[in-house]
Amino acid sequence: MTQKQESEVRVLYDVPATMRDGVVLRANVYRPVSEGHWPVLLLRIPYGKHLPLATSLFDPTQMARRGYVVIIQDTRGRYASEGEWEPNVNEWMDGVDTIEWAARLPYSNGQIGMFGASYSGFAQWAPATLQPAALKTIVPMITVGDPLDGSRYRAGAFELGKHTNWHLQSVGTDVVLKQCQGEADPRKLGQALRELAEEIDALGTRGYWSLPLKEFAPLKRTGTGQALFEELEHVMDRKGLDGLTLAGKYEQVQVPALNIGGWYDLYLQGTIESFRAMHERGSTRAARQSQLLIGPWSHMNRTNFVGEINFGIGANSVTLDLRNSMESIHQRWFDHWLKGLENGVMEEAPIRLFVMGANVWREENEWPLARAVETRYYLHSGGQANTIHGNGTLSTIPPREEAADTYNYDPANPVITHGGALLMTVEYPAGPYDQRATESRRDVLVYTTPPLEEDTEVTGPITVVLWAKSSAPDTDFVARLVDVHPDGYARNLTDGIIRARYRGFTRGEEPSLIEPGTAYEYEIDLWSTSNLFKRGHHIRLDITSSNFPRWDRNPNTGHDFGVDAELVVAYQMILHDEAHPSYVVLPIVPSIS
Numbered sequence: 001m002t003q004k005q006e007s008e009v010r011v012l013y014d015v016p017a018t019m020r021d022g023v024v025l026r027a028n029v030y031r032p033v034s035e036g037h038w039p040v041l042l043l044r045i046p047y048g049k050h051l052p053l054a055t056s057l058f059d060p061t062q063m064a065r066r067g068y069v070v071i072i073q074d075t076r077g078r079y080a081s082e083g084e085w086e087p088n089v090n091e092w093m094d095g096v097d098t099i100e101w102a103a104r105l106p107y108s109n110g111q112i113g114m115f116g117a118s119y120s121g122f123a124q125w126a127p128a129t130l131q132p133a134a135l136k137t138i139v140p141m142i143t144v145g146d147p148l149d150g151s152r153y154r155a156g157a158f159e160l161g162k163h164t165n166w167h168l169q170s171v172g173t174d175v176v177l178k179q180c181q182g183e184a185d186p187r188k189l190g191q192a193l194r195e196l197a198e199e200i201d202a203l204g205t206r207g208y209w210s211l212p213l214k215e216f217a218p219l220k221r222t223g224t225g226q227a228l229f230e231e232l233e234h235v236m237d238r239k240g241l242d243g244l245t246l247a248g249k250y251e252q253v254q255v256p257a258l259n260i261g262g263w264y265d266l267y268l269q270g271t272i273e274s275f276r277a278m279h280e281r282g283s284t285r286a287a288r289q290s291q292l293l294i295g296p297w298s299h300m301n302r303t304n305f306v307g308e309i310n311f312g313i314g315a316n317s318v319t320l321d322l323r324n325s326m327e328s329i330h331q332r333w334f335d336h337w338l339k340g341l342e343n344g345v346m347e348e349a350p351i352r353l354f355v356m357g358a359n360v361w362r363e364e365n366e367w368p369l370a371r372a373v374e375t376r377y378y379l380h381s382g383g384q385a386n387t388i389h390g391n392g393t394l395s396t397i398p399p400r401e402e403a404a405d406t407y408n409y410d411p412a413n414p415v416i417t418h419g420g421a422l423l424m425t426v427e428y429p430a431g432p433y434d435q436r437a438t439e440s441r442r443d444v445l446v447y448t449t450p451p452l453e454e455d456t457e458v459t460g461p462i463t464v465v466l467w468a469k470s471s472a473p474d475t476d477f478v479a480r481l482v483d484v485h486p487d488g489y490a491r492n493l494t495d496g497i498i499r500a501r502y503r504g505f506t507r508g509e510e511p512s513l514i515e516p517g518t519a520y521e522y523e524i525d526l527w528s529t530s531n532l533f534k535r536g537h538h539i540r541l542d543i544t545s546s547n548f549p550r551w552d553r554n555p556n557t558g559h560d561f562g563v564d565a566e567l568v569v570a571y572q573m574i575l576h577d578e579a580h581p582s583y584v585v586l587p588i589v590p591s592i593s
Helices: 060-065 091-104 119-128 160-170 172-179 186-203 217-222 226-234 268-281 326-339
Strands: 009-018 024-032 038-045 069-074 108-117 135-141 258-264 291-298 351-355 360-364 373-380 393-395 405-409 445-448 456-470 476-484 490-499 520-533 538-544 570-575 583-589
Touching: 009 060, 009 091, 024 060, 024 091, 038 091, 038 119, 038 326, 060 069, 060 326, 069 091, 091 108, 091 119, 108 119, 108 326, 119 135, 135 326, 160 172, 160 186, 160 217, 160 226, 172 186, 186 217, 217 226, 258 268, 258 326, 258 520, 268 291, 268 520, 351 456, 351 520, 373 538, 393 445, 393 538, 405 538, 456 476, 456 490, 456 538, 476 520, 476 583
Parallel strands: 038 069, 038 108, 108 135, 135 258, 258 291, 291 351
Antiparallel strands: 009 024, 024 069, 351 360, 373 393, 373 583, 405 570, 445 538, 456 520, 456 570, 456 583, 476 490, 476 538, 490 520
């Protein structure tokens, strides 16, 4: 079925919508000039409706020419919209009110779809849980689900690199502009913006090192950290952060979601879990028809060249699989759910993922893959697994009696972030990077398989079970999965962290300090990946105690979060013997021969 192409588009600027408490939010509206009623595509964004990020997923004028009204709204307290800025807090009811307002517009047919990435993904899920009647579908991309698992914290560690950068850079400019609003002397605004710019420029080289965290100096000096400082009063407090979380609420959503994520995106876990909740436990048939798309992308990069790796032109979201684009994917989805077009979307498999290494797209029907075989690769060594030159090995053979590996974790000299699922300053780009420099440190333990005798695909969730002792009452352990090429190039795939006091958090246990010198079992969630380790490559697991400044440094003191300027060295021991087998669980996908 073909659709009529509108020849002209009208753009209305700063169109007001009044929320239930009287606050006015403003939006730009793109609509066909001709008379009629059209479905609405709604984006709610805190980063400026007039800035390039607002139109990065597709051109709203082209979508309006194809028979849609596109509305891009500044969220509460941001740019042209009134009210106080409280990250995430107001998106629930403001989203519902905006949806109802959009459905009543004289050129709307009452059918609303939402779209947007990152924060704008949360701004879709939040009102969707409240089931506004006019909302028919959502397309959340690279978006958070649980602030305790990847947004604010990760297994007890604070997402320092992302969260402080976001408050300073993405939020800071508008905060400063509003602070200086009505100031008679324009030089004061200029001075405030210069001071903010100086803090942004210095964050990656000096600012991240600021202690104590509860008084994080770059945010305190610029006056842009109020929301963060308030959040830090609810560290790993699910009840206190309930207004910021979607975990456990997806089943309230009655409309289908097209979930889009990236293997190197810091919100990958939320993207996968939201899809699983909807697809498996959705409360309506439509909700259970949700779909998932995962590319080899990072949070801000959906091209084919991510980090140091070119995944091929078919990985680029503009030429996706040489058949689609991000714009066409959105349009096909909306055409089906808002216009009722039978365009084949529902005949496709619910999951489309990119297998790195093979660099191909593949369709799947479930997650995790039913045919994947969970396989344990055990840590082994002669007691000297330190660095890539040590004697650490990885194999499917369980350990017998083996010497433990040891290292000193000094938070004053942490292992520095080099690639991964990041959203940080420019000094710390996201994606795959050669890890050999990191693996040359004495405080990094390296366990590597012999060269693989055949191609080995790993697709699914990755878990590390680690037996460890520490001299500290609280400390961290970090694990990283790496694909080692025949020439030695070590490409990071995915990683994870566990803060010792939160070792039982996922089981519902209260945080508790550890007894120095006592062996504990830690389960480290490395989230998920999809990678073909080619014949002749090696599978590698790195173990250490820091990945800074992505995650905050554990000061090893056992004190409350964020109060320390004091840093203590911890003596770490990794056990891998018959009584304490340490291993990584890899979902191996059998080859089809």
